[in-house]
Amino acid sequence: MIELTGSLHNHTGYSDGELYHADLAAAAAKAGLDFIITTDHNVYVDGVDRWMEFPGGRRVLVLAGEEIHHQDRVPQKNHLLAVGAGTDLSRFAPDPQKLIDAVREAGGAAFLAHPYDPASPLVHEEALGWDTLDVRGFSGLEIWNYMSEFKSLFHNRFEMIFYAFFPSAGILGPDVQTLALWDRYLAEGRRVSAVGGPDAHGHSYSLGPLHKVIFPYEYLFRAVTLHILIEKLTGDPPTDGRSIAEALKTGSGWVAYDLSKSTRGFRYRAEAGDASIGSGGAVPFAPGLTLRAEMPHPAEWRILRAGEGVVANGSGTKASYDPRGPGAYRLEARRRFRGRMRGWIFSNPIYIV
Ligand SMILES: [Zn+2]
Numbered sequence: 001m002i003e004l005t006g007s008l009h010n011h012t013g014y015s016d017g018e019l020y021h022a023d024l025a026a027a028a029a030k031a032g033l034d035f036i037i038t039t040d041h042n043v044y045v046d047g048v049d050r051w052m053e054f055p056g057g058r059r060v061l062v063l064a065g066e067e068i069h070h071q072d073r074v075p076q077k078n079h080l081l082a083v084g085a086g087t088d089l090s091r092f093a094p095d096p097q098k099l100i101d102a103v104r105e106a107g108g109a110a111f112l113a114h115p116y117d118p119a120s121p122l123v124h125e126e127a128l129g130w131d132t133l134d135v136r137g138f139s140g141l142e143i144w145n146y147m148s149e150f151k152s153l154f155h156n157r158f159e160m161i162f163y164a165f166f167p168s169a170g171i172l173g174p175d176v177q178t179l180a181l182w183d184r185y186l187a188e189g190r191r192v193s194a195v196g197g198p199d200a201h202g203h204s205y206s207l208g209p210l211h212k213v214i215f216p217y218e219y220l221f222r223a224v225t226l227h228i229l230i231e232k233l234t235g236d237p238p239t240d241g242r243s244i245a246e247a248l249k250t251g252s253g254w255v256a257y258d259l260s261k262s263t264r265g266f267r268y269r270a271e272a273g274d275a276s277i278g279s280g281g282a283v284p285f286a287p288g289l290t291l292r293a294e295m296p297h298p299a300e301w302r303i304l305r306a307g308e309g310v311v312a313n314g315s316g317t318k319a320s321y322d323p324r325g326p327g328a329y330r331l332e333a334r335r336r337f338r339g340r341m342r343g344w345i346f347s348n349p350i351y352i353v
């Protein structure tokens, strides 16, 4: 399997972002990413999927997805990320369930974007979370939306400016309500994968003499990222795009905060004798089955069983646990960064059935 690092949930000038696909790909190359998925609001930008090569030989695969919501709805809610559908599906936006079904029928993966999102009156933004959480058939949840978390940090103009200049002082990890929602879905026996993303727009902000781009794409591409494991790359954008969408759908990877320390090399597997499977996979429960993880740097880790909570925890670069029964088991790791323990790795579950 090869490990790819990428970024899902990025806006370009086709909706409310500042820059365009080639600029985002250049920023992604500088940040060391292998792929980016753009998700402009209610527009599928056709014809941009391609491999781009940059100085130093880094290649970045640009893929277009779409972030879809019902624009006439008051209040605004229920943003959905569609990946790999290959067509505009915004006409289905008024009914989130029909929209999810349409993404699935088009062969794509649907993720509920920022399921819980704080209102932010200072930047004139209402709460954009989900109020229709009984939908079914989606592939997963965006458990960590960088911009949602950023909005939750400030309550006055001073704090807003402080965190705009020093965001890493505030960013701690996925929203706890969203993690609880994920565990609730998993405990119902559903297969729900996690993604995370920057929700990058590249907007600038001016206040008197202060002028700052909030936040540059390249900075965000180094922050909340996705790591996936796939069998191979072919160099053919549609084929490789399908492999990436499939990996996101099944959850063969993890959501990472690479700004703290690169998570490259993390592995989480269920092992029984010589056989093993990675996250997103399913394995029958049997005595002798062990969950194991290896982390590229020491961290505090915990393994959670959906519906039960933490079943094992420890610190270091290795984790292991012998499950006592079926369930969805996922791993979280945190590290100290800039003086505080902060979320670092949020693995997709291994399903023991
Ligand atoms: Zn959104």
Ligand SMILES: [Zn+2]
Pocket: 009, 011, 067, 199
């Ligand atoms: Zn967005």
